[in-house]
Amino acid sequence: MFSLSSTVQPQVTVPLSHLINAFHSPKSTSVSVSTSVSQNQHRDVVPEHEAPSSEPLLNLRDLGLSELKIGQIDQLVDSLLPGFCKGKNISSHWHISHVSAQSFFENKYGYIDVFSTLRSSCLYRQHSRTLKSICSDLQYWPGFIQSRGFKTLKSRTRRLQSTSERLAESQQIAPSFVKGFLLRDRGSDVETLDKLMKTKNIPEAHQDAFKTGFAEGFLKAQALTQKTNDSLRRTRLILFVLLLFGIYGLLKNPFLSVRFRTTTGLDSAVDPVQMKNVTFEHVKGVEEAKQELQEVVEFLKNPQKFTVLGGKLPKGILLVGPPGTGKTLLARAVAGEADVPFYYASGSEFDEMFVGVGASRIRNLFREAKANAPCVIFIDELDSVGGKRIESPMHPYSRQTINQLLAEMDGFKPNEGVIIIGATNFPEALDNALIRPGRFDMQVTVPRPDVKGRKEILKWYLNKIKYDQSVDAEIIARGTVGFSGAELENLVNQAALKAAVDGKEMVTMKELEFSKDKILMGPERRSVEIDNKNKTITAYHESGHAIIAYYTKDAMPINKATIMPRGPTLGHVSLLPENDRWNETRSQLLAQMDVSMGGRVAEELIFGSDHITTGASSDFDNATRIAKRMVTKFGMSEKLGVMTYSDTGKLSPETQSAIEQEIRILLRDSYERAKHILKTHAKEHKNLAEALLTYETLDAKEIQIVLEGKKLELR
Ligand SMILES: Nc1ncnc2c1ncn2[C@@H]1O[C@H](COP(=O)(O)OP(=O)(O)OP(=O)(O)O)[C@@H](O)[C@H]1O
Ligand SMILES: [Zn+2]
Structure with missing residues (x-):
């Protein structure tokens, strides 16, 4: 901890704690002192200490200090001023062993024991020895002296007041020099010290050394205080300079400044875009969604009417x-159709690790939008701001962000003309509060396009490039089940690039097929050298x-056969469903x-x-998957009946083996049927394989020509 009190504490209390340490740190010394005092005094003292009420309030006389013999005093002084008695001089030992620590612990080990203060105050009081009792009185002193270094005058006075109050209570019995310390009157300190030494018959020569030691300790402590204060000041200065540099760096360095800007939340995508150039015309294959959004467009055009x-x-x-x-x-397109400003924000922008930044961005966004109503606010990836996972410790402040979003959504009236459109891939991940009425209460599904939609999208993007009239968008559409609009756009684009690379003037089916395969199966591996034997095997396969x-x-009708390695495959045959298959019959599966x-x-x-x-x-x-589903899901096995078996692991062994048996039979029969066909059409099989070895890739028409026994035109 770097609190002021803990740093300054040690220096001011040093001199006295040295005294304390000197008094009783060498245990053997104090023991020998107490054993050598006369039995009488010993008896006098002990009962007092056994009574808990008498703890700290001891008179020096009671302690028998005045009765010490010279030898004992020597011992005492020796413990106070090590080495003094021997040389009768201030030895170098004294200079070194001073004072610089608050506690014995620190003196001994060289570092601060944080519990020393606490411990000392308890321990000292428990001691039953006379000298230690003095110490228990003495150690009140550091506590009060500490305040001088850094407390305000006011607090000091208050402290002093309370001190004197306490003193008043104990005035009668507290040793006078302790009183002097408590009042912190330096003059009286010296006086009391003098008096003490006089009354206790400390020889004059010793007295000087005693005072010198005291003064030295005090001065050292002062110097230490000064040093600590200086270093404290220096540290603060360095920190301040570092902070200035940091801010400067953030503003100067482009990368850092982006970070900084994005985290300040001052410029969070609050610039609207006019969307005149995007209309529903541009969105293909999602007719239902467009119809549902049409009424929103009407509303934006004239909020009052609604x-x-x-x-x-x-x-x-x-x-x-x-x-x-x-x-x-x-x-x-909604914004474009209604001709209103469009505010774009991505949910991930709000997902900030800094407290309040996400929330303040939301505030800014809505403030701007409301000022420009009617308008559309679009929040992409809504799940990353409004997801349930916001409870996670990785996103400690996102709760704030989502609350801000909810507050903003509640904060404007329905006819203000602000429409918030959120987009998500995982609606089930959204926080329930977001989807209740009054917030995102209208859901519009935007599915992957069907074959008709894909054809429209392909045509739309084909119209933006030069393509040959022979291109049949429908064929590509049929072969791209599950493609999204973005993937279809990419397909057309890749075909255009391929045509350009090959130096063609127009995009043909070949390029479109090529890029479809590339997207589906990875790039061609023309560089791979396949030996003739493997090529032949692949061609026949x-x-x-x-x-x-x-x-x-x-x-399904054949679309193409090829022995060109692509991705992980050496060749493939692609089939085209005539249409998107919503349902499949048993014979289609077989x-x-x-x-x-x-x-x-x-x-x-x-x-x-x-x-x-x-x-x-x-x-x-592939075949096993189909057979398994026929048996366990589609109720297409006579033996197992019209029943589904979802978790086959939990079924009885008999049922499991019955299922396995059925699957095996389906596969075996399938194999036999295939064998029969290939045996029957061995000639066609050979012709086709040879054509593949010659031409590498054959399309549906070419395959038909070969199978009809005609000759292929040379390409
Ligand atoms: N139905 C479509 N009609 C025309 N183009 C489309 C269609 N779907 C996608 N695209 C094209 O794909 C691009 C990307 O689509 P968009 O960004 O709208 O998808 P999204 O559903 O918002 O995706 P995400 O969920 O990844 O944000 C569009 O800019 C557009 O060029
Ligand atoms: Zn195969």
Whole structure:
């Protein structure tokens, strides 16, 4: 601790504590003193000390100090002024062993024992020896002297008053020199010291040494006080200079200044943007969301019209959906359609480790927005400011931030024309207080686009680039199940870049397919040298899949087959659902399993069962997953019936083995069906594999040509 009292304390009390230490620190000395006093005195003293009430109030005479013999005094003085008696001179020992510490502990060990004061005050009182009793009186002194160094005059007076009050009570019995110390009259200190030494018959030569020692100790203590004060002042100065440098650095250094700015909360994204250039036209494939937001646009255009009948519009709208589905775009479009200012804020901006900063940003944002109503405030990643996790110790102040947000949302009237749109990927993570009526009480789902939506989005972005008329957006749309708007935009962009790199004038299907595969499976690995044997195996394996897909009634249409290594694969066949599949029939699922089996079946038929490879593992994963779900989820096993088995680990061993049995049968049958097809179409299989070895990649049309036995035009 660096409190003033604790730093200054030691110096002022030094001289006396030295005395105290000198009096009774060498235990053996004090013992020998007390044993050598006459039995009488000893008896006199002991009972007094046994009575607790008499503790500190002892008269020197009672202590028998005046009766000490010369030899004993020598002993005493020796303990006070070590080395003095021997040399009858102020030895160098005395100079060194002075005073500079408050306690015996500190003198001995060289560092402060923080409990020394407490301990001493208790211990000294417990001592039954006479000299120690004096010390118990003496050690009142440091406490009062301490105040002189740094207390105000007022407090000092008060202290003195209380001191004298206490004194008044004990005036009759307190030793006079202790009184002198307590009153801190230096003159009387000396006087009392003189008197003491006189009454106690301390020889004159000793008296001088005694006083000198006292004075020296005092001076040293003064010097120490001065030193401590100086160093204290220096430390403060250094800290102040460092602080100034720190602030200067923060303002000067660009990186730091950004930190500083963002943490001050003074400029938290309060500049609105006019969104004239973004309208609902720009958002494709999310028709339902657009319809729901249409009424908000009407409201922003004319807030009064809506509230005149007492109707209330939601203050907050929550856009919920996976990343990249166009939530931000929709919010912008709302502002753009209504032609009102758009305030953008990201939830993570408010998630500050500094107390109050997040809250003050929210305040600023709402103040600005209200001044410019009607307007739209958009808070992206709302979960990072309004999430339930805000109780976590990592975000100690986010509770404040969310409370501020709630207060601001409650703080304006519904017809003020401020609409808050929040976006989140995890609505379930939001704090309940945020989604109750009056806050974000309208939820709009922004899902991943369906095949129609994907086609629209693709067309929208294709129209921004040069593309060949042969490009069929629908084919790409069908092959990009689960893609978000942002991913589709990226796909078109990558195709355009690829075309540019290849020196083409326009983007064709080839580039679009290429970038689709790249996004789905990772980049091509053209540099990998695959030996002919492996290439052949891959060609037959992939053609196996393709043949099964082609000749199985309920399989998805083939889109493409390739033996170009990409990501972790050596080749692949891609199939295209005609439409997004909302439901799948039993025969469609079986067809998918058969197609998966096609690869391994081909390897076995062409190269023999000793030469099958590891390449089919992901095919089996896929087939097994389908079979398992058919049995345990879809009720498609006659033996196990129309029942779901969610946690197979908890089922009885019989049921578990029955499930396993059924899955095994489904897979085995699938394998056999695939084998049958490949055996039947061995010729087509061979043709297709050879075509793949020649051309590396074949699209749906080319595959059809090969399988119909026609010759492919040379590319
Ligand atoms: N439905 C869509 N129509 C047109 N473009 C879209 C669509 N969805 C996404 N995009 C494109 O993707 C970009 C990113 O989308 P946006 O930032 O709106 O997604 P988001 O849902 O807000 O994502 P996040 O949750 O990651 O913030 C948009 O700027 C836009 O170019
Ligand atoms: Zn395969």
